[in-house]
Amino acid sequence: MNSDDNSGTNSRKKKGLSLAKKHNLTGWAFLLPAALLIVVFSFYPMFQAFILSLKKGVGQNLTWNGIGMYTRILKDPTFRQSLFNTFFYLIIQVPVMLVLALVLASILNNKNLRFKGLFRTMIFLPCATSLVSYSMIFRSMFANDGFINTVLRNLGMSPVGWFQNAWAARFVIIIALIWRWTGYNMVFYLSGLQNIEYSVYEAARIDGATALQSFLKITVPLLKPTILLTTIMSINGTLQLFDESVNLTSGGPGKATMTMAHYIYNTSFVQSPNFSYAAAMSIVIMLMVAVLSLIQMKVGDSRE
Amino acid sequence: MSKGKKTLMYGFLILTSAVSIFPLYYMFASATNKSVDVVRGRLLPGTELFNNFKALCANQNLGRAMWNSFRNAVILTLIAMLVCSIAGYGFEIYHDKGKDAVMNVLLLAMMLPFVAIMIPLFKMFSQMKMVNSWAAFMLPTISTPFLIMMFRQAARSFPHDIIEAARIDGLTELGIFFRMFVPTMKSTYGAAVTVTFMNAWNNYLWPKVIFQTEESTTMPMLVANLMGGYTVDYGMLMVGVLICTLPTAIIFFCLQKSFTEGITGSVK
Numbered sequence: 001m002n003s004d005d006n007s008g009t010n011s012r013k014k015k016g017l018s019l020a021k022k023h024n025l026t027g028w029a030f031l032l033p034a035a036l037l038i039v040v041f042s043f044y045p046m047f048q049a050f051i052l053s054l055k056k057g058v059g060q061n062l063t064w065n066g067i068g069m070y071t072r073i074l075k076d077p078t079f080r081q082s083l084f085n086t087f088f089y090l091i092i093q094v095p096v097m098l099v100l101a102l103v104l105a106s107i108l109n110n111k112n113l114r115f116k117g118l119f120r121t122m123i124f125l126p127c128a129t130s131l132v133s134y135s136m137i138f139r140s141m142f143a144n145d146g147f148i149n150t151v152l153r154n155l156g157m158s159p160v161g162w163f164q165n166a167w168a169a170r171f172v173i174i175i176a177l178i179w180r181w182t183g184y185n186m187v188f189y190l191s192g193l194q195n196i197e198y199s200v201y202e203a204a205r206i207d208g209a210t211a212l213q214s215f216l217k218i219t220v221p222l223l224k225p226t227i228l229l230t231t232i233m234s235i236n237g238t239l240q241l242f243d244e245s246v247n248l249t250s251g252g253p254g255k256a257t258m259t260m261a262h263y264i265y266n267t268s269f270v271q272s273p274n275f276s277y278a279a280a281m282s283i284v285i286m287l288m289v290a291v292l293s294l295i296q297m298k299v300g301d302s303r304e
Numbered sequence: 305m306s307k308g309k310k311t312l313m314y315g316f317l318i319l320t321s322a323v324s325i326f327p328l329y330y331m332f333a334s335a336t337n338k339s340v341d342v343v344r345g346r347l348l349p350g351t352e353l354f355n356n357f358k359a360l361c362a363n364q365n366l367g368r369a370m371w372n373s374f375r376n377a378v379i380l381t382l383i384a385m386l387v388c389s390i391a392g393y394g395f396e397i398y399h400d401k402g403k404d405a406v407m408n409v410l411l412l413a414m415m416l417p418f419v420a421i422m423i424p425l426f427k428m429f430s431q432m433k434m435v436n437s438w439a440a441f442m443l444p445t446i447s448t449p450f451l452i453m454m455f456r457q458a459a460r461s462f463p464h465d466i467i468e469a470a471r472i473d474g475l476t477e478l479g480i481f482f483r484m485f486v487p488t489m490k491s492t493y494g495a496a497v498t499v500t501f502m503n504a505w506n507n508y509l510w511p512k513v514i515f516q517t518e519e520s521t522t523m524p525m526l527v528a529n530l531m532g533g534y535t536v537d538y539g540m541l542m543v544g545v546l547i548c549t550l551p552t553a554i555i556f557f558c559l560q561k562s563f564t565e566g567i568t569g570s571v572k
Contacts, residue, residue: 027398150345
């Protein structure tokens with residue numbers, strides 16, 4: 001009888017274990033396809049890019065070159081120019097856009113606001129356009145004889161050669177970027193705000209807090225994870241900017257608005273292709289994205 | 305709230321909405337006008353829409369580009385939904401230390417800029433003789449950490465009681481996923497479909513690299529080509545831009561509600 005009991009618990013235990021094991025394996029099976037795709041089509045190519053960046057030559061005739069391509073980057077004025085452009089967009093556009101998105105989201109979160117859905121839809125709508133499409137719209141609006149200049153002329157001001165002047169062209173890119181992405185980030189903030197009890201705001205108002213105070217003391221701290229997420233996404237996106245540089249300004253005038261991704265594309269596929277050099281530059285971009293993301297996460301943590 | 309503040313708030317919203325809408329209206333109006341009128345800054349809708357459309361069809365193979373873009377985006381979205389949602393579900397429902405570690409490693413892929421992996425990917429696909437194939441277009445973007453994370457987050461709110469009850473009823477693990485999880489996560493799928501379809505439809509860099517024949521031209525590539533000539537027909541260009549924007553705009557409008565709900569689930 002005693003032994004019977006033992007075997008009973010044993011078999012139950014065995015069955016329990018095998019069931020847990022089965023579930024564990026099922027879990028692995030479920031995530032395997034997605035994980036494999038990321039390993040094969042993201043991590044492995046990244047490793048390949050690194051190897052490629054240490055070589056030189058064309059096609060299959062590659063020889064080891066050490067850090068030769070990396071020292072070349074340091075001496076390349078076009079890379080410096082594209083680096084400057086990309087960071088200029090980053091430093092101006094990302095903060096302006098995120099602050100604007102945050103302000104819009106907290107206004108739209110107001111319970112007593114009318115036409116909330118309508119405003120939200122209209123502000124989000126630019127996100128429905130493709131990057132190439134909106135580049136074309138802005139290119140045509142800011143063309144020499146385009147809409148903006150016509151308006152300026154009618155107002156008695158002198159028209160601006162938007163794409164002939166380096167700073168004007170950069171300005172157009174920044175405006176276009178803010179236009180395209182503010183609504184997108186706003187939706188993330190609006191979603192984050194739904195997790196904050198509205199009564200917190202009402203309590204703050206009763207305690208005499210101004211709108212600005214409750215924005216800075218309630219909204220911003222409680223939305224921190226979402227702000228972190230959108231900041232990382234925006235930095236990542238801006239460092240990889242390509243479509244706008246190609247289609248809105250063609251990188252011009254000269255190379256005054258060319259982004260790093262545009263330059264890498266040209267180095268790979270347009271001028272005499274140099275895959276190794278392009279790979280070295282892309283490794284540099286990857287390091288920048290990684291470092292900036294890590295700084296962001298650290299800053300985000302330390303304020304906890 | 306004081307009246308002045310209220311006016312300021314509505315004024316700001318109306319101004320922002322107007323600025324958001326204007327370029328889209330400009331696209332619409334320009335698509336219906338002659339190129340010379342577009343250049344002159346005419347903002348009223350004209351009567352040239354059909355002529356511009358005819359010019360576009362004569363100039364470019366519109367049907368082929370539409371078909372290519374649709375096929376690529378639809379198949380990619382369907383596969384991505386299946387692969388990423390089941391992975392997110394697997395990570396969350398059966399989670400243990402090992403799986404959490406794998407998830408953290410996969411998240412690193414979010415930091416990899418596409419330009420960095422583009423060249424090795426291109427070399428890989430040309431070795432496999434897959435350049436110009438739609439499989440080569442899709443494979444690198446089917447599985448994204450963003451989608452996996454979104455579904456993992458959604459699975460967190462999926463009650464374990466349902467799973468236990470379904471197990472007792474004799475449903476297989478795969479059966480629980482398809483019959484219990486999928487139907488209850490409509491808004492997450494809505495958001496995921498919106499994001500994935502838009503990204504696939506709008507993608508420009510990777511198609512530009514991997515599609516090297518005219519037969520595989522996609523809509524964004526076609527629109528970019530319209531700017532390429534010596535003189536630009538703005539009316540025709542804007543019809544192209546309009547047609548390229550319509551599918552994503554329609555998807556967005558149809559799925560708007562679940563999009564905002566799904567994003568809400570993912571940032572919780």
